[in-house]
Amino acid sequence: MANTAIGVDLGGSHVMAALVDDAGAIVARQGYDIEDHSPDIVVKLMEDAIRAVLATTKEKSVAGIGVGSPGNIDVATGAVRYSPNFGWHDVPLGEQLRAGFTGIPVFVGNDARCATLGEYTHGCGRGTANFALLTLGTGIGGGIVAEGMLVLGAMAGAGEFGHHQIRATDGFICGCGKIGCFEAQASGTGLIRHAITLAPSFPRSTLVSGKPEKLGSKAIRKAAEAGDQHALAAWSRYLDDLARGVANVIAFVNPEMIALGGGVASAGDFMLSGLRPRVEELTTMVPRGHTKLVVAELGNDAGAIGAATMARRGGLTTSGS
Ligand SMILES: [Zn+2]
Numbered sequence: 001m002a003n004t005a006i007g008v009d010l011g012g013s014h015v016m017a018a019l020v021d022d023a024g025a026i027v028a029r030q031g032y033d034i035e036d037h038s039p040d041i042v043v044k045l046m047e048d049a050i051r052a053v054l055a056t057t058k059e060k061s062v063a064g065i066g067v068g069s070p071g072n073i074d075v076a077t078g079a080v081r082y083s084p085n086f087g088w089h090d091v092p093l094g095e096q097l098r099a100g101f102t103g104i105p106v107f108v109g110n111d112a113r114c115a116t117l118g119e120y121t122h123g124c125g126r127g128t129a130n131f132a133l134l135t136l137g138t139g140i141g142g143g144i145v146a147e148g149m150l151v152l153g154a155m156a157g158a159g160e161f162g163h164h165q166i167r168a169t170d171g172f173i174c175g176c177g178k179i180g181c182f183e184a185q186a187s188g189t190g191l192i193r194h195a196i197t198l199a200p201s202f203p204r205s206t207l208v209s210g211k212p213e214k215l216g217s218k219a220i221r222k223a224a225e226a227g228d229q230h231a232l233a234a235w236s237r238y239l240d241d242l243a244r245g246v247a248n249v250i251a252f253v254n255p256e257m258i259a260l261g262g263g264v265a266s267a268g269d270f271m272l273s274g275l276r277p278r279v280e281e282l283t284t285m286v287p288r289g290h291t292k293l294v295v296a297e298l299g300n301d302a303g304a305i306g307a308a309t310m311a312r313r314g315g316l317t318t319s320g321s
Contacts, residue, residue: 002059002060002061002062002063003021003022003059003063004019004020004021004022004027004057004059004062004063004308005019005020005062005063005064005065005066005308005309005311005312006018006019006020006050006053006054006062006064006065006066006104006308006311007020007066007068007114007303007304007305007306007307007308007309007310007311008046008049008050008065008066008067008068008304008307009068009111009114009300009301009303009304009307010042010046010067010068010069010070010111011034011070011111011303012034012070012085012086012138013033013034014031014032014033014034015031015032015034015042015045015046015049016029016030016031016049016304017029017030017031017046017049017050017052017053017304018053018301018304018305018308019053019054019056019057019062020304020305020308020309022312022321023122024118024121024122024123024305024308024309026301026304026305027056027057028053028056028057029053029304030048030049030052030053031049032045032048032049037086037087037088039088039091039093039096042086043093043096043097043100046067046097047097047100047101050065050097050101061103061104062104062311063105063311063312064104064105064106064107064311064312064314065097065101065104065105065106065107065311066106066107066108066109066114066306066307066308066309066310066311066312067093067094067097067106067107067108067109067307068108068109068110068111068112068113068114068115068303068304068306068307068310069083069093069108069109069110069111070083070085070086070110070111070139070141071083071084071085071086071088071110072110072155072156072157073108073109073110073156074156075107075108075109075152075156075315075316077092077094077095078092078093078094078095078097078098078106078107078108079091079092079093079094079095079108080093080108084175084176085138085139085175093108094106094107094108105311105314106311107307107310107311107314107315107316109156109307109310109316110141110143110156110159111141111303112133112135112141112142112143112159112303113143113150113152113156113159113306113316114302114303114304114306114307114309114310114316115133115135115141115143115261115296115298115302115303115306116131116132116133116142116143116144116145116150116159116306117143117150117306117309117310117316117318118298118301118302118303118304118305118306118307118309119131119133119259119261119296119297119298119302119306120133120145120150120318121305121306121309121318122298122305122309123259123296123297123298123302123305124257124259124294124295124296124297124298125145125257125259128145128255128256128257129145129147129148129256130145130146130147130253130254130255130256130257131144131145131255131256131257131258131259132144132145132159132161132249132253132255132257132258132259133258133259133260133261133296133302134161134245134246134249134258134259134260134261134262135260135261135262135296136186136187136188136242136260136261136262136263136264136265137187137188137262137263137264138187138188138189139162139175139183139187139189140161140162140182140183140186140187140245140262141159141160141161141162141262142159142160142161142162142249143159144158144159144253144255145255145318146253146255148318149317149318150316150317150318152316156316161182161245161248161249162181162182162183162187163176163178163181163182163183164181164182164245164248165178165179165180165181165182166180166181166182166185166186166241166244166245166248167179167180167185167241167244168180171184171185172184172185172190172193182241182244182245182248185238185241185242185244185245186238186241186242186244186245187262187264188216188217188218188262188263188264189217190238190241191217191220191221191234191235191238191264192208192215192216192217192220194234194235194237194238194241195207195208195215195220195230195231195234196208196215197234197237198230198233198234198237199230201230201233202229202230202233205228205229205230207219207220207223207228207230207231207234208220208230217263217264218263220234220235221235221264221266221267221270224270225267225270235274236274239271239274239275239278240278242275242278243275243278243279243281243282244282246258246275246279246293247279247282247283250279250283250286250291251283251284251285251286254286254291255291256290256291256292257291257292257293257294258291258292258293258294259294259295259296259297260272260293260294260295260296261295261296261298261299261302265295265296266295268295271295272293272294272295275293276293279291279293
């Protein structure tokens with residue numbers, strides 16, 4: 001068996017292909033920005049990135065190509081059934097890539113499930129049997145490992161923590177159409193919305209005075225860390241909502257560890273120290289203090305490393321080398 005596999009992380013604005021060795025280390029990478037979400041254009045960028053990293057290996061072949069894509073995936077064929085971020089319906093991603101790379105097995109899985117497999121196999125989840133990952137980016141993705149098995153569910157939709165409603169009557173409108181989804185409240189975008197909502201109470205604050213599309217959650221997080229009152233108020237509401245969702249995950253699947261990834265989680269201890277007591281307060285049916293809350297270890301590489309692991313194992317599974 002070849003020692004390396006290709007892992008592709010398909011994000012909303014960037015695609016990255018990586019050559020990953022059997023220890024989960026990235027040995028080569030190539031990325032491109034995505035400006036047009038038409039399937040043909042995105043597939044072409046993916047193929048270019050894959051060819052660029054394939055050209056760096058001296059091995060005759062790779063074990064396979066794994067792609068982590070947003071949306072709901074038909075894991076048998078590699079088709080993207082539905083991706084709201086991309087506006088895709090029934091895009092035969094796996095089939096198109098197989099046509100471009102004859103002889104190399106191609107697998108497609110949800111990006112957050114791939115990241116979960118990556119963290120579980122090569123990151124902070126090593127040694128656990130019951131593990132969950134939450135990725136806090138522009139949206140919220142997730143994945144569950146229960147009793148050592150990555151849980152996919154009947155239609156590969158298990159782990160979509162982002163779309164359970166935590167404020168169904170007074171929340172923000174979610175991209176999926178519902179009100180107060182965990183993603184709408186506690187993603188990076190949610191943090192920006194909290195700051196905008198609170199702006200009238202801080203008339204002298206310039207925190208959200210720019211154009212809404214230019215606002216980033218990072219600036220708000222950094223301002224909160226620096227003690228800005230407006231940012232701290234938004235951060236506090238944000239943590240309240242994040243804690244609701246995290247406590248629900250504990251109630252649903254009782255993991256021994258929940259890892260938080262994505263941009264917001266780079267706040268590290270500043271986030272965890274505020275989050276832990278809030279989660280404790282909302283944890284009722286599981287003994288408090290028994291779920292480790294940590295920042296994920298592999299950062300932005302988790303998706304590509306997990307996708308390569310999927311390719312090596314012939315599917316989104318925790319079993320195999
Ligand atoms: Zn939603």
